[in-house]
Amino acid sequence: MSGLLLMMTMWWHTAFSGNSQDINLVHEGKSAYVIVVPAQASKAEQRAAGIFRNYIEQISGARLTVIPENEYHTQPAVFIGQTDHSHGPEQIKGEGYFIGSEAPHLYIRGGSGQGVVYGVYHVLETYMGCRKDAGEPAVVPASRDIRLPGQLHDLQEPAFLYRETYYPASLDPEYLEWHGLHRFEDLWSVWGHSFFRIVPPDTYFNTHPEYFSLVNGRRQPLQLCLSNEQVYDLAVAYFKQAIAKHPDAGYWSIAQEDGPGACTCDACRQADAAAGGPQGSLIRFVNRIAAQFPEQRFTTLAYGYSARPPQHLRPASNVYIMLSTIDAFRQEPLATAPSAAPFRKNLEGWAALTPNLFIWDYTTQFTHYLTPFPDYAQLQPNLQYFARHGVKGIFSQGSGAAAGDMAAYNSYVQACLLWNPQAAVTAVSERFLRSYYGAAGPYIQQYLAALTQAVKDTRATLDIYGNPVRSSHDYLSAIWLKKYNALLDQATAAVKNEATLLKRVEQVRLSLTYTALQQSRFYGTADGGYLHPDGTIRAGWREKVRAFAAGCQRAGITELAEGGLSPEGYVQDWERTFSQPWIPSLALGAPVTLAHAFTPEYTPKGAATLTDGLFGNSDFSYNWLYTYGQDLIATIDMGSSKPLRRISLHFLQDARHYIFNPVNVTVEVSADGKHFQAAGEQSIPAGAEDYTVRIQPYLFPQPGVTGRYIRITARCPASLPEWRLVAGKKPALCCDEVSVE
Incomplete structure (x- = not known):
């Protein structure tokens, strides 16, 4: 030896x-x-x-x-x-x-x-x-x-074959391995909405418009024409080359673009009619490609117009269906939520056709990443529901590379449940909070519990496309925000001498700060607003905005919404708000009568939006009176006859959200509210294709005119422009403030 x-x-x-x-x-x-x-x-x-x-x-x-x-x-x-x-x-x-x-x-x-x-x-x-x-x-x-x-x-x-939780932590390769997670980029060579990577419009549309969808009688680069043989040949050629280049890829996506525009040519329509909808031509096309590459696994999306399972048609054995939960609200489990009923029906239908099911789920508010979004109690029951229905893989889409509400917590808990949906989630949660927040952990746990309870008590709706204003009357009301801040005060005190832990607690607080800032735009001169009653900016408000942005930068937060502002851009947006001159409108606070209904989810103040002294910005959910598919006819009562010099108002154009300028705006004035006389008119020509968000002012000089009542009539376009025409959608009008001088 x-x-x-x-x-x-x-x-x-x-x-x-x-x-x-x-x-x-x-x-x-x-x-x-x-x-x-x-x-x-x-x-x-x-x-x-x-x-x-x-x-x-x-x-x-x-x-x-x-x-x-x-x-x-x-x-x-x-x-x-x-x-x-x-x-x-x-x-x-x-x-x-x-x-x-x-x-x-x-x-x-x-x-x-x-x-x-x-x-x-x-x-x-x-x-x-x-x-x-x-x-x-x-x-x-x-x-x-x-x-x-x-x-x-x-x-x-693991309970699931594919497991992904999409938060900043997933950018760390070791974090993925530590928690048994995947990324699209590592398993798929081509993933997500992939039609235009296979047949790109920039390359083919000008010379071969027939490769793309026929919509409203003309070819448009919205989706592919899946009955076109050349499109099929191009797709086969694309995958031959891609598979040779990436032989180790686990999956390949053949999926529609994000949006409408399924092809309605005769051949596609015939395939769709046989299968009960546009999913018919999609599944036929994907199956044909999959047959050429039997050793590969292909995925496609059941999303939007392709969400429903086809009739008399099954996906091939090497085709995986990724079904989206995008239309469901999040305050209740998907297994019972009324808003998830169509999803449940689709899931059961697809499960009857194929054992190869993936789910594309959502666990953040995409319009406002930092807004508290307490769907925490639904994480486990939703994953258990998926497991019971034989789902093989989950993409749980959070805030991505941008840090959203409780991003580290959500990522950790979801990772544990994606591996084992039956895990003792309370113990998992407590273990993370104790480890990540130290002595502040119990207070963060109480904060999460308070948010969850508030949603239940106030019967709030958790919408992945919501905003803090829509929730200002329920779980994000001033009373609840005070309770949340008190709990975070205790969390801060518990770790005040530990820099790393204190920074983590401060990042949690950013969600409440952001909520208060956003709501202040809505409150204006009222309690919680950023303005004094005389229209001057409240002391320290600029500093609050800048402190918030600095906190975001310390936390590594680079984006506040999906495709939205950076913290620096957020400060600039506020500076534009601060720079708007306060106009002591003669109509300030005047009652408004509307001939047609507004859309309440986007107009929390209702008709008062037109005379609250606040102007809108690029976000249509703040300080805009939103009317859908009908004219805006508003009558303002100033209480007594007054000499008028000028009437002004703004309309928003946001084609992505189907919001357009009116065709025509007229202003009328009356002394008695019954007999009106014309005081100005402007016709607005329809513009060319333009997805830029714009705010357009309209001014109506009124020299020598006296009146008590002002009637604004804005004619809504009869239909969407051809370049934005979508079945089932109508144009909307958004007006912010009728200012009278």
Whole structure:
């Protein structure tokens, strides 16, 4: 026996003399162990061994040697991968893993893919106290002794084949591996809305418009014409090249663009009629492509016009359907929410046609990432519902690379539930909050509970396209905001001397600050508004806006909404608001009578929006009177006859949201409210295709005119312009303030 081997053998007997049932992996900074991998180790097994060795060294200072199994003798070992020294179940489901021990040996095995890597991270967190709560460096305890139980039998298998939670933490590759997560970019070579990557309009539309959808009698680059043989040939050629370039890709997307415009040519219409809708030509097309590449897996979206399952048509065996939950509200579980009834029906219909179902789910408010969005209680029941219906994979879309409401928390809890929907979610939540927020954790837990309770008590609606103003009368009311802030005050006090933890609590507070700032635009001169009753800006308001932006920058927040403003842009937007001159309108606060109904979800103040002294900005949900598909006819009563010099108002154009300028605006004046005389008229020509958001002023000089009543008539376009024509949609009008001087 060599001197070194004799010394290690003596050390090993000493280390185990205390408890023969334990595995003393490291004792007093030294280890007798080696890491053993298969003689022909896979990349995943090699990586797993390297990760294990590096973390053991970080914890204890001991550096274990990695050897192939054909060089192993009899020393204590950590067997990583499918070695001949096997232990545990013969088969491991999917990317699952098994952790076993029979003193003195430790075994870490994985199923397919990265299972063995996931197993290593499970050992590090569960048995060695390491943590990776967010996209930050892992927390690694320091200890010169590492001891594990000697009779481990820990089998972990994922409930879903594909698991993705889309928050900033997922930009960290180690976070993904630590929590058994995926990314579209890693599994799909082509993912999401992919039609125009396969047949790009920039390349083909001018020369071959027939490749694209026929909508309202003309070819438009909205979707593809799926009955066109050349489109099929181009798609086959595209995938031949792409598959050769990326042979390891797991999935390939063939899916419609985000929006309407399904082709209505004779051939597509015939296919659709046979299958009960546009999903017919889509599934036929995807099946044809899939037949050319039987070894590949293709995905397509059941979304918008393709959400319903087809009749008399099944997806091919290598086609996966990704069904969207986009139309459901989030204050109730999807299994019971009335708003999710169409989704449930579609899910059951698709499940009857194919076992290959994925879900594209949503867990954030896309219009305002930072707005508190307490759907936390629905995370587990929704994933359990998906699992019961045989769903194989989940894309849980949060705020993406932008930090949204409780992004780190949502990501962590979702990751645990995507692996095991039956996990003890309360314990998972408490474990994260205690680890990530330290002494502030219990107060953050109370804050989340208060938000959840408020939604229930006020019967609030959680809309992924909502805003803080729409919720100002329920769970984001002034009374509730005060309660939330009080809880965060306690959280702040608990960690006031710990810079890292304090920064995390401050990031939570940004959601309440943002809510208050956004609501202040709506309140105006009332309590909670940014203006004094005389129209001057309240003291310190500019500083509040700038402090908020600075807090966002410290937290790494770069975007406040999907495709929305940066914190710097948000400050500039406020500066434009601050720079608007206050006009002491003769109509300020005057009652308004409307001939037609407004849209309440976008007009919280109702008719008073036209005389509250506040102007709108580029967001149509703030300070705009929104009327859908009908004229705006508003009569303002100023209380007494007054000499008039000028009447002004604004209209918003936002074609993306079907909001357009009126065709014609007329102003009439009356002394008695019955007999009106014309006081001005402007006709507005229809513009060319333009998706730029614009605010257009309209001025009506009134020299020498006296009146008590003013009637504004804005004629709504009879239909959407051809370039924005969508079945079932009508144009809307948005007017902000009728200012009278």
